Amino acid sequence: MSYEAIKHPGLNLGSAHGRDHDAAESMMFGFWVFLMSDAILFSMVFATYVTSVGATAGGPGPHELYDIKSVFIETLLLLASSFTFGMASLALKYKHGTARLIGWLAVTLVLGVAFLGFELHDFASMFSKGGVPSRSGFLSAFFDLVPLHGLHVTGGSIWLICLVGQIAMYGVDTQVKLGVMRLALFWHFLDIVWIAIFSVVYLAGLT
């Protein structure tokens, strides 16, 4: 692979995509920069959580509230969705056809929505055990961090649906290609954030 073939970090469309490959340069770089900013956002919320773990104020703590089984399933769902999005990216890059692209995107969406379903179920069961955000500083910090990730996944899912809509209207044009590539980065980024949440919040909380 020559130097020119790589216009930006991550998966490139490659010169077979002509002008779309060129157009990706600023757009993808800009999105990486945005993700850096978003990473700072998450790190601030992580910092709030880590320094609030002890602030249960007599209310329920991690051991009473967390359900590792459910969280483990969520983790598998999200990791699987990252893999399927990877397949969608490859279908885009190697021009495997619109049907395959939409297929992989649809599988990703299903996995993402399933993740959100499990997560909401977790929250509901925490609520039923008295684990509401207004109960303590610890719970406030928890409900800042984990739902912030969930909101990102929700936003990503809406974005995904919109991209499929755009494919239906315009086919796989430049903007759809750049959109899929950016959403892919976003999706993988959320996967990494989730691994941090799984380790820092759930595993560390239950040890």
Place this chain on the structure above:
Amino acid sequence: MNLADIFQHPLGRMSPESLPFWQMLQDPTEANVINGVIATGAASVVVIGAIFAVALITKYRKWGVLWSEWLTSPDHKKIGIMYVVLALVMLTRALIEAVLMRSQQAFGLGGGFLSEDHFAQLFSTHGTIMIFFVAMPFLTGVINYVMPLQIGARDVSFPILNSIGLGLTAAGAALVMISLCIGKFSTGGWFGYPPYTEASFSPGVGPDYWIWALTLASLASTLSGINFAVTIYKERAPGMKLMFMPLFTWTALCTSIIMIFAMPPLTVATAQLALDRYLGFHYFTNELGGNMMHFANLFWLFGHPEVYILILPSFGVYSEVISTFSGKALFGYNSMVMATAAIAILSFGVWLHHFFTMGQNANINAVFGIASMLIGIPTGVKVYAWMWTIFRGRVRFTVPMIYSIGFIYLFVLGGITGILLASPTIDYQVHNTVFLVAHFHNVAVPGALFGLLAGYHFWFPKAFGFRLNERLGMVSAICWIFGFMLAFFPLYALGLMGLPRRSAAYNEPSYVPLEIVAFLGAILLTVALVTLVVQLWVSIKHRDENHVFAGDPWDGRSLEWSVSAPPPEYNFAVIPVVTGRDAFTIAKQAGNAYQPADTYADIEVPKNSAMGPVLGAIGFALAFGLVWHIWWMAILFFVAAVVTMIAHGFARDTTRIVPAQQVRQEHRRWLDAVAAAKAISREDERKPANQGLAEPALSGVPA
């Protein structure tokens, strides 16, 4: 919030008591009447000003032009100008507030005329506005205008995003303005420390106005930072290596990087405070595990880098101004770049000095104290580099140069008091006194504001095609400099004498003389601003005799001077090829500036987009609904925001072509004007003879 609530209280918690004159009508004591009249007067100025503006635009039938030429324009130059206009409007309000505060303190022995609550609103809005709605839009505007021209780009990387940033900033500013008319602004200062700003102590709308205005502004700044950084990394003209970039572009890059990393902590802090206030969370409350130190850390993790966001672009302006008006290349360019980058990095390691007295141990204080003092080193490098640039230059005392020289003297003083404050032991003595107020105004006013005003005078002819009146500019600059000294030097002494900051009144007669001097300073600063307005008026009136269409009135050195004034919408008919620093000076010396091209190509530019103004309006309405707990409004406009963004994703056909024929015509028209213009020497550049074409510099002058 429930459904019944929405129907029972369609206006949320708005009531007649939210109007500024209500209390004085209900309970007309002398104090209430004075405060009511001032508040109502201020509200009327906002309302009358808005009506007046609408009437003027309607009378001259300019709505169409305003919408299609300005508000929806994706052109970085127009967006930059609108940012600066917003900043100047807000500057006017915040300066009036400053004068009110100084007069309150001048008469503050044993009482004064304002209530404590009114005074607290004044210092809170003054600080919030000056930081977020004067300095930030001003510097964003100047970077927007100048940076793409300096690097030989046609526009920023993401023009629509740029327009959205402007819309959100304007929405935040509008929120602060409307707080004058309906309800009250926060009394918690510009950094809004909880638990005071929590619902239990400040149940009113004030902190909510503050939260949402800042949220809008911080989102806008994050977007701007990303946009500028990507533009500088990706859109430079061929041959322009990073180390060939003009210093202003370097400072713009470092400022952008700070924006990208420092804005998110603010977004988190305001969002968490909002969750505390709206949904009963416990981040910063006194009870149930809340901890206000989280807020202090988050806010200053933003707040200290913010100081360098404000100052670095001005450092860039001073570098350009001093180099240009000394007729020399900038001394120590490499050191300047490294100093700028060093400041940007160090800025993230000193936030704790904002709360030395809030309970951490002495060793931590020592580490942060030393880190804070370290910033003096790169800053010192800069001061020396500016002085060496002036040394043996052929200096012309133009208006931007006056600001720059005033800056060097005053900023060194402000820096030295900063070093004093960086020592935790001294900080324990003077913290929370007006010594601190004097210090940060001493760096912010000569540092940030003077620089931006210098930039305004420096690049105004580029943006509008005519020069500003030199004499009035001089008067204004001198009023700013001496007004600043009168207004803030007494505060150093008052601080050492023990006057706490934010005091509405005091019982110590020895404060009075110094307070009166400071008040006179505030008056002089008002004169400075009025002179600036008069200067603009006079300059517009006499624009024909000061036009500089040829584009290079000051013998400029970087690429923005190599095009017409004002530049065409696509900036460069032909993208220049850069071979070194001070690219335009190189071209002029080599005799190949002002060259026609053999062939011209079609140029693709972005089409106008309503996204900026529409998202701005939605953002304002959403925030207003949230402030007043008008839930239907908040929900409606939240949905509207999501729908608008989705719809934007479906937009296609977003660019248009400027045909090569038109580019050629415009370029040739300008080149003809250049050929017809008479080149003038540096001594004559302030005379009407200056048509924007500079005589080649004398040889033998050190370059």
